[in-house]
Amino acid sequence: xxxxxxxxxxxxxxxxxxxxxxxxxxxxxxxxxxxxxxxxxxxxxxxxxxxxxxxxxxxxxxxxxxxxxxxxxxxxxxxxxxxxxxxxxxxxxxxxxxxxxxxxxxxxxx
Amino acid sequence: xxxxxxxxxxxxxxxxxxxxxxxxxxxxxxxxxxxxxxxxxxxxxxxxxxxxxxxxxxxxxxxxxxxxxxxxxxxxxxxxxxxxxxxxxxxxxxxxxxxxxxxxxxxxxxxxxx
Numbered sequence: 001x002x003x004x005x006x007x008x009x010x011x012x013x014x015x016x017x018x019x020x021x022x023x024x025x026x027x028x029x030x031x032x033x034x035x036x037x038x039x040x041x042x043x044x045x046x047x048x049x050x051x052x053x054x055x056x057x058x059x060x061x062x063x064x065x066x067x068x069x070x071x072x073x074x075x076x077x078x079x080x081x082x083x084x085x086x087x088x089x090x091x092x093x094x095x096x097x098x099x100x101x102x103x104x105x106x107x108x109x110x
Numbered sequence: 111x112x113x114x115x116x117x118x119x120x121x122x123x124x125x126x127x128x129x130x131x132x133x134x135x136x137x138x139x140x141x142x143x144x145x146x147x148x149x150x151x152x153x154x155x156x157x158x159x160x161x162x163x164x165x166x167x168x169x170x171x172x173x174x175x176x177x178x179x180x181x182x183x184x185x186x187x188x189x190x191x192x193x194x195x196x197x198x199x200x201x202x203x204x205x206x207x208x209x210x211x212x213x214x215x216x217x218x219x220x221x222x223x224x
Contacts, residue, residue: 033212033213035213041217042200042215042216042217042218043153043200043202043213043215044215045212045213045214048212086152088152088153090213095166095167096158096165096166097155097158097166097167097168098143098145098155098158098166098213099155100145100152100153100154100155101152102151102152103151103152
């Protein structure tokens with residue numbers, strides 16, 4: 001079956017450093033979404049990527065969808081303490097089953 | 111506009127009991143999905159409903175069931191509770207469901223099974 005890995009599991013950075021999380025799939029994905037979940041909170045939608053090679057930016061956040069639509073990344077430039085949380089990539093299979101990646105937990109030292 | 115609401119916020123049950131969790135989607139949203147999130151893990155998909163029909167089901171036992179009402183609100187029922195059912199249960203709504211639709215999550219119901 002389809003397998004998607006999200007790495008790293010944890011990332012602890014100094015405020016101001018950059019951060020990147022990756023999702024890698026064994027099969028082609030029709031689209032991918034990214035969500036952020038703050039500690040004690042619920043997932044919040046960040047972005048959706050649909051096209052091969054697509055790149056989208058939201059202020060300090062850059063999202064990429066690979067050319068083969070098998071991988072995606074989220075990059076945060078100059079992290080801030082407000083970026084703390086767990087970042088999930090999410091996709092839907094053909095049976096409308098929504099699948100969350102394992103998540104990358106970001107910790108930021110002030 | 112109110113976001114997705116869920117009730118109750120917290121619940122404590124004992125093994126073998128039954129529980130009903132409720133979700134009201136954002137006004138105008140016709141699709142509701144349910145997820146189980148165990149501490150330290152990502153949400154696991156349980157069900158998706160669209161226009162009162164089950165559209166997708168995750169790998170959960172038959173003790174888990176759900177339904178969607180004409181006003182698009184939804185209930186998740188869990189029978190014969192096990193200790194392992196302790197988790198945060200999240201409800202999410204979207205306009206039409208299906209791939210590519212942004213999911214709006216509620217605050218969740220924290221279920222503890224003793």
